[in-house]
Amino acid sequence: MDFHDTNFIIIGGTSGMGQSVALALKAQGAHLVVVGLSAEDCSEMEDQLAGQGLALCGDATEPATIAAAIKKAHGQFGAITGLFHVAGGSGRRWGDGPLD
Numbered sequence: 001m002d003f004h005d006t007n008f009i010i011i012g013g014t015s016g017m018g019q020s021v022a023l024a025l026k027a028q029g030a031h032l033v034v035v036g037l038s039a040e041d042c043s044e045m046e047d048q049l050a051g052q053g054l055a056l057c058g059d060a061t062e063p064a065t066i067a068a069a070i071k072k073a074h075g076q077f078g079a080i081t082g083l084f085h086v087a088g089g090s091g092r093r094w095g096d097g098p099l100d
Contacts, residue, residue, distance in 0.1 A: 004029035007077035009069050011060050012087030014041035021084055026052050033073040035065060035087075060087035 003025055010025075012018040014036025022034050022045070032053030036042045037060070045055040056072060058065030073080050 001028055003081075006081040007031045007033075007073060007079060008081055009033045009035070009073050009083045011035045011066065011069065011083070011085040013084070014038065014045045014055060016086070016088075018084065018086040019045070021086065022053075023048065030081075031077050033069050033076065035060065035069045037087075060085070 006025075006029075008025055008030050010018050010022050010032060013022040013032070013034035015038075018034070018036075022032055026032060026049060030052070032049060034042075034045050034049070034053060034055045035058055036045060036055060037057065039057050042055040042057040049055065054072070054076070056065075056069055058068065060066065070080070
């Protein structure tokens with residue numbers, strides 16, 4: 001698929017499924033604003049985007065983080081084509097029991 005001239009925001013895009021989506025969209029020509037929690041992951045993603053987007057660090061549970069991502073994407077690229085919100089975490093530190 002060709003995603004040239006498209007612009008996406010990916011919340012939770014510096015690891016796991018979000019990172020996979022970000023890299024797949026980048027490979028197809030999309031411009032990206034990727035949000036992640038870890039400064040190290042954001043820095044690595046910024047390098048991987050190689051001028052095709054930018055990575056922002058922030059907590060997806062904070063409304064200001066999402067607002068900043070939208071503002072940055074709109075200012076950088078204009079129209080926003082789509083949004084992926086795949087931020088999440090593992091409950092592994094509490095055991096591998098059922099998800100409540």
